[in-house]
Amino acid sequence: MEFMLNNKPVSFDIVDSAGSDHLETMPAPDTTILKMLRKRGLVGTKEGCASGDCGACTVMIGEANNDGVLEYRAINACISLVGSLANKHLVTVEGLAKKTTENEQQLHPVQRAMVDCHGSQCGFCTPGFVMSLAAVAEQASGRKAQLELDEARMKVLDAISGNLCRCTGYRPIIEAGVSVLTGSDINAVGDTVDDEVSNEILRRPHPISSEAEAAGEANYYRPRSLAALDALVGRLGNKAIVAGCTDFALEITQRWRAYQNLIDVTRVPELLAMTEADGKLTIGAAVTYTDIEQQFKDLSPGFVHLLSRLGSRQIRNCGTLGGNIGTASPIADTPPVLLAWDADVVIRSCAPEAIATERHIALSDFYLDYRKTRLQAHQYISEIRIPTQSIHRFHRFYKHSKRLEDDISSVMGAFCFDGNEGQLIHARVAFGGMAAIPLRVPIVEALLVAEKLSEDLVNQACRILTETLTPMTDVRASAAFRADMASEMLSRALFEYLGQSLPRVDELKDFGLRGVDDV
């Protein structure tokens, strides 16, 4: 396997590299990028939590897009696996500053701004912030016009949403980021990666066959076709599947589990596609939240806004829709949305020696019990299909969490309505955090279409809702509060449907919180 590390090629071989200058032994499949980096002496990238919550390990990953242009994204190195790096460019904090002479270095504009704005105190989180800001600067480097202050601030807040700092109070870090994005001194890391070696590693066309570090007992597989993936899942079972790893990697870093075989599905074209046909929007299971945000920008600003509160930018750059469904967490953010939109999941079955088959099941039939789904060992989710009609209906997605940003839902409510003049003909009411699985509440849905909407009907629906659901008390919220919030969300969605404006605090425009005085 080959990749670029701070502009230099690295080759991992599957056999012992003794006697070779540039080949190194491939680390075990469950090795995180962070661990690999620190073993190599690149210790600028820090471990703060090993769970993707603090961002001290943030690095940039560059990947050639269809035009061969390298696009860079920030990710958490602590929960990303080395095998995912094949043919990508990994940039760490050591790779930003340019050495000018033996003792001098020219700081990257983000580094310069962080120093000038007093953006570091203890310094431990600093490399992570620098990388997050460098990634957003990189993305902004191609643009013509300078960013307005407010827009720059929003971009900076988004970029550092997964970086915790316990010393500074963030104000100088935000200022540093804004000063770079509103300035003219943005340089592109990608521009420097252009020689033959890097072209060979980063931009060469790939064979459409299975590819794996396939020797010995430990393997990190990177299938490049659905057929190759089917064969692997048939042989190894779906427990070996990894995509963004944002949940899976915690088994390794928090529960100290070891894995011999992993199947990385993020190079299978079918799982990366987003297509619209036959009245359905089909999203590949390995499509990341960041890519979904792009797709839904005009389609559903409400969904995009919800995604802005799902994890952090680093998590959204890795985490996938299929993963969010497949882990079957009762507090995952997207399943209630997909339930409200009547989405299907496409399940591929690939028992060994058999021809792979595909079937669609409604997401509402997918979940069985706490962390249990209909998926059998030789099955996996390949696609999620949403009726486009659903997306065009009135919908509201509400998330309640202790912290507004980068926090897990205590209650997640999703609502989709359609009707004429106050009479609903279509109602979907779905929740996360209110039972052992994400679920729809058919009894309430039926009530809502039974008669014309009125304040009485709303109250009645809320009452039945709280009688029906069985939330629990845990570290995030009490059962009683969850019940109140679920009911509040339902009534808010209905009143908004009826034309009232009930924005939530996270919907207020950030800078100066404009819009507040309009209410």
Next chain:
Amino acid sequence: MMSNANPESRLNQQHESAVKHVTGQAEYIDDLPEWPNQLHVATGKSIHAHARLKKLSLDKVRSFPGVVDVITYADIPGDGDVGAVYKGDPLLANGVVEFVGQPIFAVAAISLEIAQRSVDAAVIEYEVLEATITPQDAMTKTLFVLPEKRFVQGDARAAIEQAPHRIQGEQYVRGQEHFYLEGQICHCMPTEDRGVHIISSSQHPTEVQKLVAKVLAIEFNQVQVEVRRMGGGFGGKESQAAALACTAAIFARRNQRPVKFRMPRQDDMVQTGKRHDFWNQYEVGFDDDGLIHGVTMDLAAMCGYSPDLSEGIVDRAMFHADNSYFYENVSITGFRCKTNTVSNTAFRGFGGPKGMMAAEAMIEDIARKTGKDPLDVRKKNLYREGRDRTPYGQIVKQHVLGRLVGQLEDTSDYRSRRDDVVSYNRVAANNGTHFRKGLALTPVKFGISFTANHLNQAGALVHVYTDGSIHLNHGGTEMGQGLYTKVAQIAARAMGVSLDRIQVSATRTDKVPNTSPTAASSGTDLNGMAVLDAVNQIRFRLTKFCSEHFGCEQSEVSISDDIVSVKGEPYAFAEIVKLAYMSRVQLSAAGFYKTPKISFDFGTQSGQPFFYFANGAAATEVIVDIRTGEYRITQVDILHDVGESLNPALDIGQIEGGYIQGMGWLTTEELKWDEQGHLISNSPANYKIPTAYDVPPIFNVSLYDEANTEDTIYRSKAVGEPPLMLGISAWCALRDACASIADYKLSPTMNAPATSEEVYRCIREIQNAQGAECALAQGEENAKT
């Protein structure tokens, strides 16, 4: 390197490690190269809050592939108790476990993963004992780690009873996880003299040295402890770092191999102490003007299973239960409750914030009762001439508060914003809309000095080399606060040389001995003065040498801007240094400082515990969704008193960071144990410190322009802890928004943190109370007719 041409830029000198931070070149302990034979440590932990160990079988742990050594309490060569001040903290459980997560045995293995995996192979049988998890429960059972203490001035009971109005209140204020980004860690190398060299992430290297020596049963002089920098401390590495070093040292000695002990985040959150939960109760008597006549307060702290630093922490809560207000008749009692939870420890403010929370809640209650703006009640009760005796007898001398609060009231435009907030809320109430605004301006007065008197001392070591470069050591540790930067600035200023001559290096117990912890905001005050003493000695010797060598008066010699001027003739500093060396002048000095004026006798409540007070005030505005309790903090204005600032940029950094940390403590950071004593907020996935998004978009910070009247280092004031308590204004603003629901006539019992769930509960409480009051009023009305 940095330019020093402009004195202003020198004042705002960047952090000495800033460039190293942003390039990843700043080295932390986990970044040190690993030795091929290095061992890694993990501990086997109790799953019960209180139990007797019936059986401990570690055979399968010992035989786990890759495990090299396993130890229990019996294997500790010396004293197995690592209590910081009082006994009570066994390094490994000795027959009984007293909290979930308590280390029972420790493993050293060839990798961290193996060490962590191996501990699950232990077979442990427990006899479960009754556990106490809350301070309320401990109060009922009268379980304390140390006896209660009380401050009394005047006759509080009589004053309350005779006052026109009386209020009783209570609040539960939860603790706080430090969440330093660098978790607890140390590295230990056995030395050839049967001792150990330890590199620790510790705020208190001397205590690490002392405890490691005791655990190994060796002399203090066989242990060297070194701290270059910490990735954050906040009090969490004052006493807590020592246990890791002691465990690592035992393995290093037994195996004669280097040992690293790094706690993964979850172990760190479960196994190390935090800020105490406090259950505060108060009763106050006051008049129509809101003037306080008498106060009683009971402050009950959840100390955990052992004393650790809880004596001083609850003392400091008591010392700050007045915050900025004069209590003529007062009785304050502090209780140190014993609970079967991890032993709570120092955290920025050291109990002070908990006492202040009681004071601020009480002030607001008075305001609601008297119908006054809470700011007017605050101003009415501020310390001033003649009303200046604290509950512990010390007289407040430098009266900063009145002027400072008045100035912030103007610059934050408090009065007109108050009007806007009130009218916004009235319109919202009439229209039935769901947003309410809140605004609060709260002061902070924080006593500076360790209340353990002997800790108010510091040492320094300064070397001038013959090329004119200067090497500097002192007893303080760098945890991000910029201590090394400030001390280097002090040395440069005192010597009259440029900052780039000064090299500050790691704090080491073999360079400056018997140091105090870098705590109590004292780092610069103490170590800056010790360095000044050392520099002054060398400067005096150079001056004396010049006068002798060049044949002039000492007054004709001066050093500034790297130039030694002798009778008006300029010489390069390095040239004079070299000349002095050739003439056998000593170019090294040890400096020392002890804080003057302070002494306090708890028994007679006489003396002066604090050298001076640091002050500040913050005005915070919030917007709350009353349907959900969700909110945003929209604006904060801060004016803070750092005396003559040594480095305004660093001071503002401390103020901003302190405010946000205090805001986090009182808003989203919710420490929670379940009924069995498991910490359920045990990871960053469920314990939420603020992110950048939580930072108020309008965030104005200014320094109050007045020198310290006490003779501190260049008349500056300590800045580490006091700004944390500015965050109380955020909590008060949320409570203010809730109070608006009953048109500011009622105040909800708001516990902390004010999560959206707690704010929602308060809103319902107020709505219900208002409903009840309306019903009552209606009933009275009906009765009349």
